[in-house]
Amino acid sequence: MSVTIPAWEDGTLRPVEKLEVHRRGLRHKAVSVFVLRDGAVLLQQRARSKYHTPGLWANTCCTHPHWDEDPATCAARRLSEELGIEGLTLAHRDVVEYRADVGGGLTEHEVVDLFTAEAPADLPLSPAPDEVEATAWMPLDALMRDVEAKPDLYTPWLRIYLAEHSARIFPAHLLA
Numbered sequence: 243m244s245v246t247i248p249a250w251e252d253g254t255l256r257p258v259e260k261l262e263v264h265r266r267g268l269r270h271k272a273v274s275v276f277v278l279r280d281g282a283v284l285l286q287q288r289a290r291s292k293y294h295t296p297g298l299w300a301n302t303c304c305t306h307p308h309w310d311e312d313p314a315t316c317a318a319r320r321l322s323e324e325l326g327i328e329g330l331t332l333a334h335r336d337v338v339e340y341r342a343d344v345g346g347g348l349t350e351h352e353v354v355d356l357f358t359a360e361a362p363a364d365l366p367l368s369p370a371p372d373e374v375e376a377t378a379w380m381p382l383d384a385l386m387r388d389v390e391a392k393p394d395l396y397t398p399w400l401r402i403y404l405a406e407h408s409a410r411i412f413p414a415h416l417l418a
Contacts, residue, residue, distance in 0.1 A: 247271065247306035257309050264294065267341070267349030273316045274354050274403070275303040277330065279361040281416055283382055286325065287375040288397070294344040297375060300397040313355035321359075325377070326368025330359035336410040342398035350399060356411050382416050 246257035249270035263270050277284040284302045288295055303324050307316035314332055321327040335356040342350050367377055380388070389396050389404055408417060 246309065248309055260306065261293065264344070264348040264350065267351050269351045269353060270306065272304065272306050272352035272354045273313050273320070273357070274301055274399070275317050275321060275332070275357045275359065276411060277302040277327065277359050277361050279363065279365065279379060281381055282379040283385055284361065285378050285380055285385070286369070287377070289371065289373050289375050291372060294346055294348050295397045298397045299395055300400050301403065304399065314357070317355070317357045324370055324373045326366065330361060332357045332359050336407070338407050338410065340399060340402045342402060344398055352399070358411065382412060
């Protein structure tokens with residue numbers, strides 16, 4: 243079954259099949275979530291079976307909303323589906339746009355609603371194996387250094403978020 247996502251085609255927002263969106267590099271809607279705990283970010287390593295950027299580390303959750311799906315509803319849905327995370331309070335941080343080559347002739351050109359959420363120390367995780375290979379908590383400052391030192395371990399969008407949009411995503415006290 244193909245999945246359609248909201249994409250701009252010929253200047254009009256319309257549902258387009260997800261893989262076609264990435265093949266053509268169409269501008270499309272997306273959602274990204276950063277779950278935080280005591281200054282650390284919950285990262286996920288993308289499953290090896292993913293059609294692009296398999297095995298690379300990304301922020302907590304990234305996805306595309308369904309047609310007419312509210313971004314916050316989408317973010318909560320995918321946190322549950324990908325990581326088994328329920329009940330966190332999502333804070334909308336901003337909307338950003340980026341374009342990145344993700345390999346294999348595919349391009350992400352996303353208009354992204356960014357969310358953060360604070361997690362309790364005992365947050366249970368139940369990663370979906372077809373989505374997530376592994377998870378890790380990493381202090382934000384260590385993550386920024388590691389991404390700079392070893393960029394090939396991380397998704398292009400995470401690299402862009404950290405390099406260009408950190409102040410729009412993270413609370414100021416984490417960037418001090």
